[in-house]
Amino acid sequence: MELVTAVLGDHGQRPLQDYVVVTAVTKLVGRPHFMSTPEVVAFCHQWRLPTNHYWLFSTKAAVTSFFTAYDALCEEGLAGTVTNILNDIADTHLPATKRHEDIQGEILEGLVARIVTPESLTILKEVLVQYPPPPVPEIPFSGKDLREICSSHRDSENKQVAALLRAVGSDFCSDTEVWLEDKLIEQEGKTKTRTYPMLETFLHSTPANYSTKKLQEMIRVIHKSKLPVRFKCHKIMSSQSRNDQDNVVSQFKMTVHVLSDSAFRRYQKEMNKHASLWPLYRGFFVDVRVFNASNAPAMIDKKSLTDGNAEETRGSGECGQDDSVDESQNLMLKLKFLPYKIRTFLIRNGISALFDKGVAEYKEYYTRQMKIWGTSPEKQMELTKLLNEWAGYIKKRMNGKKLSSNTYLTEAEPFLKQFAERSLKNKKLVGAAGVDIDVDDFLAIQQGGEDEYISEGEHAPSAATPAPAAPAIKAQGMLVFFPGMPGCAKSALCKAIMTSTHELPTHSLMGDMIKGKYWPKLNDERAKKPHRITFADKNAPNKEVWQTVQKICNTTRAIGVPVVPESEGTGLNPFSLDVLAVFIYRVLQRTNHPGKLDKNTPNPGYVLLMFYNLYDGMDRKELEEELTSQFGHIVKIPVLKLNRSPMPRAVLNFLEEGLDLYNRHTRKHGSLHGSFKDEWMEWERGLRKIMVEHKEYLIEVQVPFQEVVETVQQQLKAIRSGDFVMHVPVHKEERSFQTIRFVAIALDSDQVVDVLQKASIHNPQVGSALSNKDLKGSIGQAHITLAHKASHGGAAVAAYAPQRGCETEVQLTALLFSEKLVAVEVQLAASGEKAVVSKNEWPHLTVWTAPGMKAKDANRLPQMAESGEATRVELQPATLSGHINFY
Numbered sequence: 098m099e100l101v102t103a104v105l106g107d108h109g110q111r112p113l114q115d116y117v118v119v120t121a122v123t124k125l126v127g128r129p130h131f132m133s134t135p136e137v138v139a140f141c142h143q144w145r146l147p148t149n150h151y152w153l154f155s156t157k158a159a160v161t162s163f164f165t166a167y168d169a170l171c172e173e174g175l176a177g178t179v180t181n182i183l184n185d186i187a188d189t190h191l192p193a194t195k196r197h198e199d200i201q202g203e204i205l206e207g208l209v210a211r212i213v214t215p216e217s218l219t220i221l222k223e224v225l226v227q228y229p230p231p232p233v234p235e236i237p238f239s240g241k242d243l244r245e246i247c248s249s250h251r252d253s254e255n256k257q258v259a260a261l262l263r264a265v266g267s268d269f270c271s272d273t274e275v276w277l278e279d280k281l282i283e284q285e286g287k288t289k290t291r292t293y294p295m296l297e298t299f300l301h302s303t304p305a306n307y308s309t310k311k312l313q314e315m316i317r318v319i320h321k322s323k324l325p326v327r328f329k330c331h332k333i334m335s336s337q338s339r340n341d342q343d344n345v346v347s348q349f350k351m352t353v354h355v356l357s358d359s360a361f362r363r364y365q366k367e368m369n370k371h372a373s374l375w376p377l378y379r380g381f382f383v384d385v386r387v388f389n390a391s392n393a394p395a396m397i398d399k400k401s402l403t404d405g406n407a408e409e410t411r412g413s414g415e416c417g418q419d420d421s422v423d424e425s426q427n428l429m430l431k432l433k434f435l436p437y438k439i440r441t442f443l444i445r446n447g448i449s450a451l452f453d454k455g456v457a458e459y460k461e462y463y464t465r466q467m468k469i470w471g472t473s474p475e476k477q478m479e480l481t482k483l484l485n486e487w488a489g490y491i492k493k494r495m496n497g498k499k500l501s502s503n504t505y506l507t508e509a510e511p512f513l514k515q516f517a518e519r520s521l522k523n524k525k526l527v528g529a530a531g532v533d534i535d536v537d538d539f540l541a542i543q544q545g546g547e548d549e550y551i552s553e554g555e556h557a558p559s560a561a562t563p564a565p566a567a568p569a570i571k572a573q574g575m576l577v578f579f580p581g582m583p584g585c586a587k588s589a590l591c592k593a594i595m596t597s598t599h600e601l602p603t604h605s606l607m608g609d610m611i612k613g614k615y616w617p618k619l620n621d622e623r624a625k626k627p628h629r630i631t632f633a634d635k636n637a638p639n640k641e642v643w644q645t646v647q648k649i650c651n652t653t654r655a656i657g658v659p660v661v662p663e664s665e666g667t668g669l670n671p672f673s674l675d676v677l678a679v680f681i682y683r684v685l686q687r688t689n690h691p692g693k694l695d696k697n698t699p700n701p702g703y704v705l706l707m708f709y710n711l712y713d714g715m716d717r718k719e720l721e722e723e724l725t726s727q728f729g730h731i732v733k734i735p736v737l738k739l740n741r742s743p744m745p746r747a748v749l750n751f752l753e754e755g756l757d758l759y760n761r762h763t764r765k766h767g768s769l770h771g772s773f774k775d776e777w778m779e780w781e782r783g784l785r786k787i788m789v790e791h792k793e794y795l796i797e798v799q800v801p802f803q804e805v806v807e808t809v810q811q812q813l814k815a816i817r818s819g820d821f822v823m824h825v826p827v828h829k830e831e832r833s834f835q836t837i838r839f840v841a842i843a844l845d846s847d848q849v850v851d852v853l854q855k856a857s858i859h860n861p862q863v864g865s866a867l868s869n870k871d872l873k874g875s876i877g878q879a880h881i882t883l884a885h886k887a888s889h890g891g892a893a894v895a896a897y898a899p900q901r902g903c904e905t906e907v908q909l910t911a912l913l914f915s916e917k918l919v920a921v922e923v924q925l926a927a928s929g930e931k932a933v934v935s936k937n938e939w940p941h942l943t944v945w946t947a948p949g950m951k952a953k954d955a956n957r958l959p960q961m962a963e964s965g966e967a968t969r970v971e972l973q974p975a976t977l978s979g980h981i982n983f984y
Contacts, residue, residue, distance in 0.1 A: 098117050098118065098119050099118055099120050099149075100117045101116055101117070101200075102115040102243055102244075103115065103244060104243060104247045107506055108201060108204070108206045109204040109205075109436070109440045109441055110201070110202045110440065110506065110510070110529075110532050111506055111510075111532060112201045112202065113199065113201065113202055113532070114195075114199070114200040115242060115244065116147070116195065116200045116201070117147060118147050118148060118149040118193070118194070119137065119146050119147060119148055119149075120149065122136070122137050122141075123378075125308055128311070128375050128376070129375060129376060133213065133217065133220075134151060134153070134213055135220040135221045135223075135224045138151065138191060138224050138225070138228070139224045139227070139228045142229065142230055142231055143228055147193075147194040148191070148193060149194075150180060150183075150192060150193045150197070151190065151191040151221075152183045152187035152190045153187060153188055153189045153190070153217060153221055154186075154187060154188055155189075155215070155217070155218040156188070158899070158902075159187070159899075161898075161901055161902070162186045162898035162899040163183070163186065163187075165895070165897075165898035165901045165983055166179075166183065166186060166895040167432050168836065168837040168983065169837040169840075169886070169891050169894040169895035169983065170434070170891045170892065170895050171432070171433075171435060171836065172434075172435045172473060172476050172836060172891065173434075173435065173436065173525050173526070173528070173886075173890070173891045174205060174434040174435075174436070174891065175203040175204070175434075175436065175528050175529060176196075176198050176201070176202070176203050176205040178891070178892045179208075179434070180196075180197065180198075181892070182892060182896060182898070185896070186898055186899050188218055189221055189222060189225075191221070191225065191230075192230075194230070202532050203528060203529035204436050204437055204440065204528055204529060204532075205434050205436075205437060206433060206434070206437045206441075207431055207433035207434055207437065208431075208432045209430070209431055209432070210429070210430045210432060240264055241264060243261070246260045246261055246264060259273055274333075295330035295332070295347065295351070295385075296316075296330055296351070298346075298387055299316075299385050299387070300313055300316060300317065302387050305388070311375045312383065314373075314374060314375070315374065315375050315377065316328070316353075318364065318367050318371075318374060319360075319377075322364070322668050322669070323667070323668065323669050324355075324359075324364060324668075324669070325355070325356040325357040325359065325360050325669075325714065326353065326354065326356060326360055327353075327356055328351060328352070328353055329351070329352040329354075330349050330351045330352075330385075331349055331350045331351075331352075332347075332348070332349045333348055333349055344388050344389050345386055345387065346387045346388060346389055347385070348385070348386050348387070349385050350382060350385070351383040351385055352380070352381075352382055352383075353381050354379075354380045355378070355379050355380060357714060359669070359714050360377065361377060363668050363669065363716075364377045366668070435472070435476065435526075436526075436527060436528030436529075438470070439483070439526075439527060440506070440509060440513075443466060443480070444484075444487065444505060445502050445505050445509075447459055447462050447463055447484075448499070448502050448505065451491070451492070452495075452499040452500060453499075456488050456489075456492070459484075459488055460481075460485070460488075461644075463480070463481075463484050464477075464481075467480060471836060473836040473838065475887075476526070476836075479522065479523075479526050480526070483516060483523075483526060486516070487509075487512060490512055491508060491512070510531055511531065513527045513530035513531065514530045514531025515531075516530070517531070574623065574626075574629050574630060574655040575655055575656050575658060575813075575816075575817065576623065576631050576633060576649060576650055576653075576655040576656070576657050576658065577591075577630065577631065577632045577658045577660055577732075577813070578633040578635075578637045578646050578657065578658070578659060578660070579633065579634070579635070579636060579637055579659075579660050579661075580636075580637050580638060580642075580643070580659050580660075580661050580720070580724065581636060581638070581660075581662050582638065582672070582677075582705065582708035582709060582711075583680065583684055583694055583704065583705060583708060584681065584682075584683040584684045584705065585662045585680060585734060585736075586683070586734065586802070586805065587634055587636075587660070588607060589802065590660070590734070590805070590806060591605045591607075591632040591634045592605070593802075594632070594806065594809065594810055594813070595632065597810070603629060603631075603632065604626070604629050604630070604631050604632070605631070605632040605634050606618065606619050606631065606633060606635075607634040607635070608633075608634060608635030608636070608692070609635075609690070609691035609692035610691055615635055616642075616645050616646075616649065619633055619649065620648075620649045620653065623649060623653040623655060624652070624653050627653045627654055627655065631655070637659075638711040638712065639712075640723070643659075643723075643724070647727060647728070650728075656728075656729075656816070657727075657728040657730075658728065658730050658732055658813065658816060659724045659730070659731050659732065660732040660733075660734060661720070661721075661724070661731060661732070662676060662680075662734045662736050663733040663734055663736055663737075664676040664717065664736060664737075665717060666716055666717030666720075667716070668716055669713060669715075669716065670709065670713060670715070670716070671712050671715055671716060671717040671720035671721075672709065672712065674744070674748075674749050674753070675737060675744045675749075675798075676736050676737065677705065677752060678744060678748050678749075678752060678788075679736060679737065679795055679798070679799060680705060681701070681702060681705050681752075681784065681788065682788050682792075682795045684696075684698075684701050684705060685785060685788055699781070700777065702755060702780065702781050702784040703759070703777060703781070706755055706756060706759045707759070709756075710759060710760075710763075730816050732809060732812040732813060732816070733808075733812070734805060735800040735805050735808050737798050737800065738798055738799070738800055741797070742794075742798075744794075744798075745791050745794060747787060747791075748787060748791055751783060751787050755780055755784065758773065758776055758780060761773065762777070837886070837894060837983045838885065838886050838887075838894075839882055839883075839885040839886060839894060839983075840882075840883045840894050840897045840981065840982070840984070841880035841881055841883055841984060842880060842881040842883065842905060842907060842925075842981055842982075843979050843980050843981075844879040844881070844942070844977055844979040845879065845979075846873065846876050846877070846878065847873075848977050849879045849909070849942065849944075849977070850872045850876065852977070853867060853872060853912075853921070853944070854872075856912070856972050856973065859973070860970060860972075862970045863972070866912065866914040866919060866968070867919070867944075867945075870919070870945050872944065872945070875944065875945040875946070876942075876943075876944055876945075879942060880942070880982075880984075881907060881923055881935070881941065881942050881979070882935075882937060883897060883935045883936060883937065883940075884897065884936035884937075888936075888953075889936045894983070897981060897983075900933070901981060901982070901983060902980060902981065903931065903980065903981050904931065904978060904979070904980055905925070905926050905931045905933050905978070905979060905980070906926050906931065906976055906977070906978055906979075907923050907924070907925060907926075907976070907977050907978075907979055908923060908974050908975065908976050908977075909921050909922075909923055909942070909972055909974070909975045909977065910922050910923065910971070910974055911969055911970060911972055912970045913941075913959065913961075913962055913967055913968070913969050913970075914958075914968055914970075915958065915961055915966060915967040915968070916947070917946065918943075918945070918946055918947070918950060918954060918955050918957075918958055918961075918967070919943075919944040919945040919946075919955075920942060920943045920944055920955040921942045921944055921972075922940070922941050922969075923940050923941055923942055924940070924974075925940055933981070937956070939956060939958075939959050941955060941956075941958070
């Protein structure tokens with residue numbers, strides 16, 4: 098289900114009412130099986146559960162009309178407009194339990210399109226007959242709503258939960274205590290243990306049934322792959338009899354929450370290797386009950402385990418229903434609308450860029466977003482005006498404070514309202530604005546004492562799409578930089594290469610020796626002598642730095658060369674723990690390091706883990722693709738010998754323990770101060786000890802430094818010998834949809850010219866009007882506009898979606914012309930299946946415009962003819978065939 102409340106969040110705008118809709122229903126028969134759309138509808142109607150809108154398109158033409166409608170509406174679609182259009186063009190539609198406009202408002206986040214079976218249309222129609230929508234309750238709910246309850250119990254989340262459960266009544270929840278945490282958990286949460294007792298208990302227990310067994314497998318894979326998934330376990334009070342309670346060792350509720358889309362991509366790789374794995378979903382709740390070992394044999398459902406395995410086996414056969422194949426092959430598209438994206442992506446997600454880095458970085462952020470979306474040039478100009486004004490307004494209003502992403506709508510909605518009131522164009526851009534919801538802005542209070550585990554970092558970025566081939570520009574110099582981390586030998590490399598390179602002037606700028614901002618200083622140094630090779634002796638660990646490097650390359654005409662430590666990486670990081678161990682060892686061998694990171698540093702391990710986590714969420718392939726697509730080159734630093742023996746397990750375990758501590762620490766604090774201080778001191782001592790114990794191995798597995806220098810030099814020379822080509826990245830539109838501006842009937846230009854030339858011969862007025870005019874060149878792509886977004890709105894254009902590609906006949910009936918404009922009046926097919934109605938009051942084909950005139954100016958020719966400013970000449974009617982297209 099999807100729960101939308103003003104207390105927990107928003108969907109572009111705060112909802113007018115708190116509501117929930119069922120989006121999917123899963124049943125456990127073997128592996129989890131999702132119900133089809135008709136099955137979901139039947140289930141919800143049978144149990145009076147709330148559903149969203151459903152539209153079904155059963156033919157290629159219908160599907161084409163759907164995507165055409167989206168392309169026409171994507172930049173200004175509102176809930177009412179989109180719903181009405183889709184109702185008209187869908188083969189079957191099922192209204193939502195409550196209208197989106199009534200509960201959420203007009204700002205529509207988007208649509209989800211998915212492929213269904215061909216039989217769905219027939220089945221859904223049968224379902225609607227057998228299970229009609231449930232009637233609206235005659236007696237409305239009269240109790241306190243969610244907002245009132247939460248506002249009156251804001252000092253405690255537990256009190257909020259208890260009050261909510263009491264409000265829904267005993268029929269829904271007979272015992273509120275099972276939903277609340279046991280007091281004992283508070284003590285457990287305060288211990289400084291590095292384990293997660295309840296989760297560990299669950300994973301190491303014997304499964305009592307098939308579902309438990311498969312869930313354990315899933316969680317073990319998540320742990321092993323270090324996916325960004327959060328587990329929260331809450332102890333609960335047992336409501337069973339005393340005898341049953343004696344058999345229960347532990348009873349708790351577990352919440353599983355996937356924090357990043359990257360987890361699904363990596364988990365799918367594991368599913369490809371192990372077909373029996375259950376699929377992973379965004380989030381779910383699990384009730385766990387662990388029994389005494391003495392009673393375990395009686396509790397285990399052997400039949401369930403056996404039947405489950407049999408069901409799994411049957412599902413994997415060629416003739417069986419293989420649910421895993423269906424789920425992995427299903428195509429689902431999320432289609433979002435610009436009014437929503439303005440609020441969520443451009444305003445809310447841009448808060449960090451605007452307040453942490455300034456207006457210039459914010460402008461770069463939203464410009465990049467618009468180009469990625471393929472936003473039309475007209476909308477880009479309008480958005481730039483809007484967002485520049487927003488940046489100035491909110492910076493001044495906050496007066497040095499940072500806007501909260503949780504309460505940004507409190508400031509954004511009044512601003513958008515006054516912006517929309519200035520003009521119709523502004524109103525179309527931002528949609529329905531100024532929704533003022535009377536709700537307290539506060540976050541749910543986070544209680545201590547929950548047993549929480551996050552397998553990996555919370556903010557794993559999505560995989561980058563490689564950019565297309567970039568245009569080449571003749572470069573003058575070279576900028577060598579290092580997307581690595583401390584201990585990768587960059588300073589030693591820079592010094593060694595500069596000493597041995599005499600072909601071109603070289604220059605190195607060491608970050609640890611620079612006071613103030615490093616990259617502006619490097620840009621100034623490069624600008625003085627752009628022909629030389631510059632070594633940026635500073636760690637460059639993220640995309641923001643790489644973009645800065647790209648800017649410097651562009652302004653100083655340099656080729657950018659990323660130099661990266663070679664490593665096989667992990668599923669969630671481009672660098673392996675083996676490489677991390679070597680880098681830590683190197684740092685601990687330093688003395689008197691300019692950057693103060695050496696063996697005398699109190700917390701070198703923490704610093705290395707911090708750098709390591711800066712790459713979190715990007716595997717090796719993604720790192721190399723990102724750098725290669727942006728710069729066209731990548732140089733690799735050899736680190737470990739190929740024929741080395743495996744890294745000692747003790748070293749790897751210790752680093753994994755450190756990463757786990759780092760994740761827990763950064764979630765709660767952010768600096769080395771706080772409740773984990775003693776654990777860090779203990780870990781740092783252990784780190785130094787384990788590095789000393791495995792000193793010989795860590796030295797032996799490293800590639801000799803001279804070999805490293807020679808290898809890097811050879812790669813740099815190879816790049817330089819390529820005639821110093823600088824690759825300038827271009828933005829690629831990642832979606833396949835186009836932004837539609839207008840719909841028209843496309844005609845054959847040669848046929849139009851032929852009709853006009855024949856008319857010139859028989860009518861001197863026509864011949865005089867068309868003389869000395871390059872008809873073929875001026876007509877270009879002959880078309881008759883039926884509706885234009887700028888004049889008639891996106892809904893008017895989208896209404897033609899079902900007619901896309903249809904053939905229709907057009908009659909050329911008259912020629913209208915003035916000194917600066919020439920157009921042909923047309924009549925459209927007005928009856929039969931091919932009937933077409935134009936939104937233009939005067940359907941016409943523009944033939945010629947004088948310099949400085951626009952094609953749309955031809956719309957005035959009928960009025961000009963009436964006033965004597967233009968001439969109208971009847972033509973011998975000529976019928977041409979055309980096709981309805983979108984542009």
